[in-house]
Amino acid sequence: MPLLLSLETSTTVCSVALHENNTLLSMAEVHREHSHASKLAPLIDQVVRTADVTLKDISAVAVASGPGSYTGLRIGTSTAKGLCYALSIPLVAVGTLEIMAAQVNATNVSKARLCPMIDARRMEVYCQIFDAGNTALQAVEAKVIDEHSFEKELEEGPIIFFGNGADKCRPVITHPNAIFISGITPSAANLGALAWTKFQQQRIEDLVHFEPFYLKEFMIKKPASLNQP
Template sequence: MSIILSLETSTHVCSVALHADGASLASAVTYREQSHASKLAVLVDQVLSLADVTMAQLGAVAVSSGPGSYTGLRIGTSTAKGLCYALNIPLIGVGALDSLALAAGPFNTSRALLCPMIDARRMEVYCQLLDAEYNAVSPVEAKVIDAESFRTQLEAGPVLFFGNGAAKCQGVIQHKNAFFLADVHPTADTVGTLAWEKFRRNETEDLVTFEPFYLKEFMIKAPATPEVAAAANKTA
């Protein structure tokens, strides 16, 4: 029996799950923002206890590989890599948008195109289009949303939008074929489901070189110089 521990930290939701040969054993989640650093290890201990599984029984660790929150992805990746190094077991990376699409799949009764969206601030989202069988129709991209976004696909048929980036787009994308699904998040449960398939195909990551797929560079705003701050105060 192969047991996989899965971690999902790409959004404000932090979750952990255990699967044995693809079957769910236990899962735990917190929706508290900015809690990944303090809660991830707690959730790992919780699911191991719930399933009566020890660290030594793990066959692999899976982690959401992004795109998503820079800080969240760093925390999830460093935790996963640390466990894999310590236990000498493989690491499996699972795309956050793939995980999100799988979570929304059961609600896709019209067999619409699936458009998972992760918030990338302002009117930008990380997104991808997939068909009802989860095959990619478009590449993963960082997209600024306006009234013309996805116009070609919407003219052709229904598109289901979901994820924490979709809500802010609902007032902008108002085509008759645009449908929005609330409260769908990437979860460790769907990460584990996808990770099992990768594990069976021996699709694992290089522990030394693996890095999350950030899609965009993390931008750190430099503090204003005294001269710039003074100028800003004069124009305020």
């Protein structure tokens, strides 16, 4: 039976899952910032051992494509591509905000629109609005949040905001149709479920050219001493 290994490293959580025919076999994750480089490989080993298979049994690798942490996305993508090259298997990619929306839509009995948010520092977030069928209603954007954000959309009905960028928006977006829920982080289990459909449809990535969707350029600040004449 086909096995799909999924790696989610877009945010502070490092998450790995293994699916067989869209059934979750095993999953492991670490909720610790800056842990991806040291924890991803052990998590992969743990998930594979728990399912009593080997890496040679894997049929494809799925990875979260972003947006999110530049470093996290680089680690997840390089690991996924390395496995695909070594095992001669395909790579499947799913957007991080789509993964988060699917997690909340699983219990979205009100059928409200969803707006996953990933922290992009200060009052900026990466965000996208989805309907209750997990269809994107607008493109991903890097949005600076103020009291007027989403005014038009909120006038049309309730929107659920969530993700590690949503908490800082709660005091600012005060419209009565704005609903905030906490504790939602992207999961490899949901990534695998979405990636399974793409894998079945052979919607796979070009290993040579695939890159994560950073949305914004990574900025490296020079130490203050280097800026002095």
